[in-house]
Structures are given as C-alpha cells and as structure tokens.
Amino acid sequence: MVLHQLGTVTSGVPQGSVLGPALFSTFIDDMDEGIESFISKFSDSTKLGACVDLLEGRRALQRDLEWLDGWAESNKMKFNQSKCQVLHFGHNNLLQHYRLGRVWLDSAQAERDLGVLVTAAEHEPAVCPGDQESQGDPGLARK
Numbered sequence: 001m002v003l004h005q006l007g008t009v010t011s012g013v014p015q016g017s018v019l020g021p022a023l024f025s026t027f028i029d030d031m032d033e034g035i036e037s038f039i040s041k042f043s044d045s046t047k048l049g050a051c052v053d054l055l056e057g058r059r060a061l062q063r064d065l066e067w068l069d070g071w072a073e074s075n076k077m078k079f080n081q082s083k084c085q086v087l088h089f090g091h092n093n094l095l096q097h098y099r100l101g102r103v104w105l106d107s108a109q110a111e112r113d114l115g116v117l118v119t120a121a122e123h124e125p126a127v128c129p130g131d132q133e134s135q136g137d138p139g140l141a142r143k
Contacts, residue, residue, distance in 0.1 A: 031071055036060045046079075047113070058096050069101040087111050089120050 024044070032039045037050035037060065048068070050061045072079055084100050085108035098105050110119040 027075075031068065034067055035064050037064045039064075042114075052096065053090075058094075061096075062098055065098055065100050073101075081105070085111065087118070087120055 025041075028041055028046075031041060031046070035048075037048050040047040040049075046068070048061070048064055050057055050064070052058045052061055068079070079100060081100055081103045084103075084105050086096075086098055086105050087108050087110075088095055095107065097107075110117055112118075
C-alpha cells in the first residue's frame, strides 16, 4: 500500500484529474469579458493578440493586459509573469513595451505554441487598417 501525503492547494485544479480541465475551463470562462483583443484560452495557456499599428491599438492592448491582471487578482490567481512575453510581427514595428500588473514584459523572437515554433521573422507583415501614428504615448514605453 502506498500512502500519499497531501499538501494545501491554494489555487488551480489537481493535475491528472478527469474533471480538472472542465472545472478549470469553467473557472476561467469569464476571463475574456470586456477584452477588445483576440484572446485564446487553452488549458493553462492564455494568449492575447491584437493589431497595434495605431496608438489606440497599443492602448487597447495595454488596457486588456490590465483587465487580465485585475481578473487574476480578483479570482485569487496569478499569471506566471516570467513566462509572459511579447512577440512582435510586421515591418516597421515600434516594438512597444507592455506590462502585466507592475511587471514590464520581455520581448521574444519566437514562441512555442502547441509544439509549433512561431517566429516573428517568418511571418508576413501584419496588415492593419489605417496609417502609422507618429505620436508616442507617455503611458506606454517603447524600445
């Protein structure tokens, strides 16, 4: 007979359980309420994406990150900010800096998504309506 000592679980669902994924999906179902950007929720991975060639697009993406941080805090959860990165696509990209909570997110050249390596260099430029705005936003930092 093997005895397992259980510790205190402060968040999440038990790994390997049959109901775990369904319970987690139900728990995070309202995460995207009010989000303007594209959001993808898969298991324990959330991806946020938007076309940000204009200043308002950059501000909207930052607002969505602030919303997600507030959602996590109100639901007693935390994003693993060391795994949160920004992947920039397109030519003439301003390489905008974004933050999640109080942490400025690092930029990445590549990201593995469901076993597929996605790199910014291999993508065609993002096509967004409108022209580039030349004014910066003092609330958002650029590289």
